[in-house]
Amino acid sequence: VRRSSCSSVPGSSSAVWSTMADKAQLQEAIKTQGEVVRKLKSEKASKEQIDEEVAKLLQLKAQLGGDEGKHVFVLKTAKGTRDYNPKQMAIREKVFNIIISCFKRHGAETIDTPVFELKETLTGKYGEDSKLIYDLKDQGGELLSLRYDLTVPFARYLAMNKITNIKRYHIAKVYRRDNPAMTRGRYREFYQCDFDIAGQYDAMIPDAECLKIVYEILNELDLGDFHIKVNDRRILDGMFAVCGVPGEKFRTICSTVDKLDKMAWEDVKKEMVNEKGLSEDVADRIGEYVSMQGGQDLAERLLQDPKLSQNKQACAGLTDMKLLFSYLELFQVTDKVVFDLSLARGLDYYTGVIYEAILSQTIPAPAEQNGADEAGVSVGSVAGGGRYDGLVGMFDPKGRKVPCVGVSIGIERIFSIMEQKAETSSEKVRTTETQVLVASAQKNLLEERLKLTSELWNAGIKVEVLYKKNPKLLSQLQHCEETGIPLVAILGEQELKDGVVKLRNVASREEVRLIVSQIVYNLSCILTKHFD
């Protein structure tokens, strides 16, 4: 079949499919042998002869197995997964290029990790979400699971290689067995796009750079207006403390406050009081704080707040928030950043600043109001992150801490938005980058076409040629129009005699005559001037 002319070696790339080619061959052989038997019987040949041929037939059939080897295929992808067709890949490439350019502009390196990890590496890291992990079947070796995010592999990588400082991005697919609400475009296999700075540094500078990066990416992607909310875990915890929330309820109250981006305060308060057992007073006090938004000024004001100023954690968080804003000012991003006391974010491992970027354009309200989307960001957001100083230490055998701050870009959401934009736009998305089609106007010019095509390829020009000896000019032009090839080089008998090639602009139909012997040079000039 595929890779070698007879790949029957177990484990070779198409062992199973060479089996299938064999099965097709066997089916042929069975058919033929069946006819041999029928013929002998009709000729009333000797029993011995018939038996011999029948035996061969049965042997062939036995090789085929069950159902005479008929392959009935259910043609679909696994639940919660999808193929990317060429249009989607073209959009995806555009998005990745913008994002990766930004990461590179900031001096980030990249790494890659395996799609599955030892099960024990992932165990105990995701709390309740652990039931959503895809396990591999126990086939006698190590117990394995598909990665659930890129953060745990990152922490493992740092601990394993004893790395104390790195600025890295990682774009790869992760796997979660939840119930995808397909209308919301949620999948079980989806891309995550993480950027993290690990290492001990002077306060808030790397944190500020993460926000600058989110700002740059969202600007360049041209998704409309956005804003980035920031808060700090220490400010939240300090606030809960001074409001009278019992220590053991911090986390659960935190996740209730997190719902403020989707629920009205009245409902959030109800949940705090009725479900989480807070007194109304405490809830009201929380309500006063979480309604606050502002900039550096808010941080300063809160540092003067009689209650908060007594809480060490809150003060540390507020001081750092002031410092953060001073850096954001220097980075010229404060126009879109808001210090918002209602931002809580789901993940437990944040220890300091947290942030979330939200697009202003209205996104269709989903039926389900589960906040956490594939990037662990709530509906409407396109990026989220924060500082998590304790994670790597949990992987290191000696518990050595490596402080980290990072952000996860909600790339699947961005894909959806860009795909929608492409559908409503008049501009067609090209799936190839071909610059020129080499065509012929008459018959018997295949040789000349292939020669010219090869010459242009050798010069690095992106060229296609139809796989037909004598294609009609119309179908060649149609191919250009359908796939967006801007230029067509038309070979004609007369032109070849004159030593020229006609170069036509497919859209405008303007034509120029190029001298064959200088075609590479001339074509390159035209491409650089008009089509780059």
Add this chain to the structure above:
Amino acid sequence: MADKAQLQEAIKTQGEVVRKLKSEKASKEQIDEEVAKLLQLKAQLGGDEGKHVFVLKTAKGTRDYNPKQMAIREKVFNIIISCFKRHGAETIDTPVFELKETLTGKYGEDSKLIYDLKDQGGELLSLRYDLTVPFARYLAMNKITNIKRYHIAKVYRRDNPAMTRGRYREFYQCDFDIAGQYDAMIPDAECLKIVYEILNELDLGDFHIKVNDRRILDGMFAVCGVPGEKFRTICSTVDKLDKMAWEDVKKEMVNEKAPAEQNGADEAGVSVGSVAGGGRYDGLVGMFDPKGRKVPCVGVSIGIERIFSIMEQKAETSSEKVRTTETQVLVASAQKNLLEERLKLTSELWNAGIKVEVLYKKNPKLLSQLQHCEETGIPLVAILGEQELKDGVVKLRNVASREEVRLIVSQIVYNLSCILTKHFD
């Protein structure tokens, strides 16, 4: 995990309670009560007193790619993908796992080399072991009759990797295929042209491409008197000629005794020493199509893992260091208290699209900033100094040559861009 840290704290505290009671010779009941609480806490933590002994390793047969390897990988992919694009190919992507029956056929043999996912109550799934089967499924599923596509992605095989040979259970495949009914041999020729171009551009030294034809082989076997049912097995014996001498191959053909397995098939299904392989396969898609509609295909698989190995070796022996970042300028300060100016200039340069780094230190030493440039290959450093700022200039130093120029701050973006374009592109 925060809970586990809290639990560990609670265990520590409770342990002290127990110790105290014992040293105070408290009543057995009291001690037992507190010990019970301690054991309960420990149980919550799990095994080993919940001591997180992390086996810090990747799964057998898999590996991380560090930044240097990623830089090499990116270079290789760029060359290969440029070539595919130059030939007008599109690309697709498919999920990492498929329905198990897609990979094995409803009544197909259970290949022990396929990674299955655990039956967790839903569909039975398996990790893809090549890109050809997903391709055939994609074509049949979308009723596509014509496409020229490349697909670069990782595939999974549970074989026993001979690690010294750089074989892995998770590895990249890089496939290019032309599907469709066309005039004979033109697409086949283009595939070979593509392999030729890629191997040239990768600069791996001299190479040659062997071609043959399944029909010629079968015809040859027939006229030599090989029984029809032995074609395949004789074929695989002949295949060993690239590794075995004719005498041994003949012995195997005659004696029906296979010598110690010299399985040539490498991760790309190509034998050791090869970097690409492929051919025409007209019957595959028809096996997926419910109506058996045939879509003729021809394609090639580039042995990209082998190419990675070769390039990684070349990089190690080369004097030229592989950069893992593309940073063009480091913004540095010569004295203390210039963080604000550094961050401002850095931001201005980022806004202009220039690739810039700045150290996350309020008052870094000039030497460490220069060292960072040397270690990571950053070619230029913009040095802010008190006096220079008063004069409205910034010193731009070429890290390698130590030459310096003074750039006017207000025109720095323009000047720096010119310098970068002229000398560093």
